[in-house]
Amino acid sequence: MILEDFLIKSGTEKNLAELILFLSEQAGPVRQGFLTHCMNTSVCGTRNMFGEDQKPLDKYADDVFVEGLKKSRLVRYIATEEQDRIIEVKDAKTNFGVVIDPLDGSSLLDVNLCVGSIIGIYPGPVLMKGSAMVAALYMLYGPLTLLTVTTGHGVHEFVKDETGKFVLREENIRIPEGKIYAPGALRRDYLPAHARWIAGLESAGYKLRFSGCFVADVHQILHKGGVFTYPGYKGKEKGKLRILYEANPMGMIVCEAGGAVSNGSTDYREIRPEAIDQTTPIYIGGKKEISQIEKYMKEG
Secondary structure, three states, X not given: OEHHHHHHHOOOOHHHHHHHXXXXXXXXXXHHHHHHHOOOOOOOOOEOOOOOEOOHHHHHHHHHHHHHHHHHOOOOEEEEOOOOOOEEOXXXXXXXXXXXXXXXXXXXXXXXXXXXXXXXXXXXXXOOOHHHOOEEXXXXXXOOEEEXXXXXXXXXXXXXXXXXXXXXXXXXXXXXXXXXXXXXXXHHXXXXXXXXXXXXXXXXXXXXXXXXXXHHHHHHHHHHOOEEEEOOEOOEOOOOXXXXXXXXXXXXXXXXXXXXXXXXXXXXXXXXXXXXXXXXXXXXXXXXXXXXXXXXXXXX
């Protein structure tokens, strides 16, 4: 079953279905851009709002999504990791707001590892709690081009076939119990409670799997179980990952698949962001692992 038919069959609201289909179609031009931009692994000489050097493909992918959405008028508000402000679309057909990490993991382009796009959809302005999202999806550009999506009724995975259509690969994904952990930040900078939690995972036989691409690492945990973390650490107690573009969309997907998320003390999806560049400590994966870190953090 192709994505369009699946959305119709599952009763997805018409405007939301149209938007999801449009976003899925951007996987083609983004992937095509790899051929023209990945040969140049240098930076552009510009930086995003987080002070990170932008690569040509970062800016290209951002342009694909932003310019496409502007022309389509399918959303009113657009916020992306590469923009320093929220874009408001004139004469928009709907009130949707979208948040986008156009190319997560772009630092891995020069070694040809998996990267992806992360997208969250709100019913209105984007500076809302993550729990207010009406849909979230991500696309992975690996050996296959995959799309994983939720509209609040299960998590479903599609693979792009030779005709360019996304075809249903797995329906109603549930995160299994597993023993993978993907830990960001340097061990020497861990805060005490986090360090004890990591030691507990290791003593329980968890295997370390960390690529440097957030969406790819969480995708693996979604299918194999375990937990991803990029915690608060010495010098950056508020974490590194962006609540708007990374944490909230992936959080919706994992929670819809039976997992859980936390900033170490609470579900970060219940925090209303105050700015588009706000960061958060992140723990995302199985409920057992999330419960454990919150216990360690509470104990101090």
